[in-house]
Amino acid sequence: MERFIDTFFNAAVLARYAPAILEGALVTVLLSLLIVMAGTVLGSGLACLRAYRIKPVSILIVVFADMLRALPPLVLILLAFFGLPNVGIVLSSFMVLFVVLTLVLAAFAEEIVWAGITATPKGQWEAARSTGLSFTRALIFVVLPQAVRMVIPPLTNRAIAITKMTALGMVIGVPDILGQATTAQSFSANASPLTLAAIAYVILFLPFVIASRWLEARFAPPAA
Amino acid sequence: MSKAIIRLAVPDMILSPAPQGSAATATFRVEALHKSFGADPVLKGINLSVQRSEMVFVLGPSGSGKSTMLRCCNRLEEPDAGEIFIQGDRLTGPGVDLNKMRQRIGIVFQSFNLYPHLSALGNVTLALRKVQKMPREKARVAGLEALDRVGLSDRARHYPSQLSGGQQQRVAIARALALNPTVMLFDEPTSALDPELVGDVLDVMRDMKRQGMTMVVVSHEMKFARDAADRVIFMDDGLIVEEGPPEQIFGDPQHNRTRAFLSRFHE
Ligand SMILES: Nc1ncnc2c1ncn2[C@@H]1O[C@H](COP(=O)(O)OP(=O)(O)O)[C@@H](O)[C@H]1O
Ligand SMILES: [Mg+2]
Numbered sequence A: 001m002e003r004f005i006d007t008f009f010n011a012a013v014l015a016r017y018a019p020a021i022l023e024g025a026l027v028t029v030l031l032s033l034l035i036v037m038a039g040t041v042l043g044s045g046l047a048c049l050r051a052y053r054i055k056p057v058s059i060l061i062v063v064f065a066d067m068l069r070a071l072p073p074l075v076l077i078l079l080a081f082f083g084l085p086n087v088g089i090v091l092s093s094f095m096v097l098f099v100v101l102t103l104v105l106a107a108f109a110e111e112i113v114w115a116g117i118t119a120t121p122k123g124q125w126e127a128a129r130s131t132g133l134s135f136t137r138a139l140i141f142v143v144l145p146q147a148v149r150m151v152i153p154p155l156t157n158r159a160i161a162i163t164k165m166t167a168l169g170m171v172i173g174v175p176d177i178l179g180q181a182t183t184a185q186s187f188s189a190n191a192s193p194l195t196l197a198a199i200a201y202v203i204l205f206l207p208f209v210i211a212s213r214w215l216e217a218r219f220a221p222p223a224a
Numbered sequence B: 001m002s003k004a005i006i007r008l009a010v011p012d013m014i015l016s017p018a019p020q021g022s023a024a025t026a027t028f029r030v031e032a033l034h035k036s037f038g039a040d041p042v043l044k045g046i047n048l049s050v051q052r053s054e055m056v057f058v059l060g061p062s063g064s065g066k067s068t069m070l071r072c073c074n075r076l077e078e079p080d081a082g083e084i085f086i087q088g089d090r091l092t093g094p095g096v097d098l099n100k101m102r103q104r105i106g107i108v109f110q111s112f113n114l115y116p117h118l119s120a121l122g123n124v125t126l127a128l129r130k131v132q133k134m135p136r137e138k139a140r141v142a143g144l145e146a147l148d149r150v151g152l153s154d155r156a157r158h159y160p161s162q163l164s165g166g167q168q169q170r171v172a173i174a175r176a177l178a179l180n181p182t183v184m185l186f187d188e189p190t191s192a193l194d195p196e197l198v199g200d201v202l203d204v205m206r207d208m209k210r211q212g213m214t215m216v217v218v219s220h221e222m223k224f225a226r227d228a229a230d231r232v233i234f235m236d237d238g239l240i241v242e243e244g245p246p247e248q249i250f251g252d253p254q255h256n257r258t259r260a261f262l263s264r265f266h267e
Helices: A002-008 A011-051 A055-070 A073-087 A093-119 A122-130 A135-172 A177-188 A192-218 B002-009 B066-073 B098-102 B120-130 B136-149 B165-177 B195-210 B222-228 B246-251 B256-263
Strands: B028-037 B040-050 B055-059 B081-086 B105-108 B183-187 B214-218 B231-236 B239-244
Touching: A002 A192, A011 A055, A011 A093, A011 A135, A011 A177, A011 A192, A055 A093, A073 A093, A073 A135, A093 A135, A122 A135, A122 B105, A122 B165, A135 A177, A135 A192, A135 B120, A177 A192, B028 B066, B040 B066, B040 B081, B040 B214, B040 B239, B055 B066, B055 B222, B066 B081, B066 B105, B066 B183, B066 B214, B105 B165, B120 B136, B120 B165, B136 B165, B136 B195, B165 B183, B165 B195, B195 B214, B195 B222, B222 B246, B231 B246, B231 B256, B239 B246, B239 B256, B246 B256
Parallel strands: B055 B214, B055 B231, B105 B183, B183 B214
Antiparallel strands: B028 B040, B028 B081, B231 B239
16 A cells, blocks of 8 residues: 555655646647637638538548548657658647647547537528528628537537547657656656646646537427 | 510509419410429420419429429429520520529429428528528528518527428418519418318418519419419420319310319319
8 A cells, every 4th residue: 555655645756846737738738729710710710611511622621521530640650750750840749739730620620510500400501591691701791600519419429529639749758747747757756736637638628628518408309 | 674674564463463464474484394204294385474463373293394394393303395584584405504593483382391400580591692692681580581471570589490380381481482482383382281280381472473473383283273373384294285264174174184184172
């Protein structure tokens, strides 16, 4: 028992590395916010673009969405971080993580929002167009708001799943929560920093998980 | 410019329009309208002239093409052939500003199609704000006025889900009215309503007629047609089979198909 506490809850180690974990938490929060904002905006934008049903454009979007949903994000992160410099593009580890996860979230968000757009009744388009709204205005002011509302629960779940993947940044040296924790763990030869990391993740993500539950209830289709 | 002059030259309100005025003076005119879905001809040459302030009722069995005709009238459905004129302006053909033209033709759907994410007032003002670019306050005033015309100015803040079917349909009517259309098209506006809510919607339509609105109404409300219509058209299989004043169509139909159809509606 003593050994267990010393391994996971060593007070001295905890105190020593808490500030580093806190710094890591700030990086994780910043990254997560940026990814969620950029990913959902980009994904919704692509879904809207697809609504115009211009064949070549739609095909490109579908290929993009399917590729990014099929590939493990870690593969993309490693490819981007170790591959891109060879073609002259040098990005910081933070940038690589941001770009890759934004694209992955955008791919999922595109599919989710697209599902919402196609699920919006045809009559909504017709009502909007018959009052003189152009296709684009009908999309922006009538269809998209309904589509997004409809898909807020799956979108929230996906956003949580992908922001948690910021932990993958560890492998390319992003100083996020897990990055700081693993560094601390190797210096201290003790697992307590990882305990701190786990606590930090719970504190950061649990509110969103709870919020997603609430959103799911709030935006659930009305019971028949 | 010329439009304004024409408007001024027409008497403000004609309470009893000539039932079958000539095509030349028609407020709304459809000529040789054809439409097929695939190999399936649905409209086989519809000709229809509607005079200013006239209420034309369209009857016909299910599948006869009534909805398709109305939807072609504002090109929600693209006609294969034929022409549509509104106050002499051609709506068909290339180079027409469709979004502008559509504001002159209000349409009310069987299923209301209100925007669920907007309040009643939001529904009514959306096109005013986003198409006509009316400032917020001016649109609000115009929207409330339109809601008042359907007796719902006290429901402006309500969302569609908080309104009864009859109220929703009246908001949908207000949404079209707010744009000050020249003609209003109704596609079975009361078919989706509980019987006790039908009356409110018909009252609103009667009111609009009294105020001189030009209307084309597809509906199975025979009693209303008898009371309110200036002219009744019977459609079958993509063609207008017979038309005339309601007394004639209901009292002395000339065609077998009209008779057969009406016999199913004996009240
Ligand atoms: N979008 C469409 N695609 C294919 N067929 C259609 C479409 N809309 C209507 N139709 C067909 O056209 C015919 C006329 O339909 P409609 O105009 O709705 O008749 P009504 O309103 O008189 O009942 C029907 O046979 C219907 O199945
Ligand atoms: Mg119909």
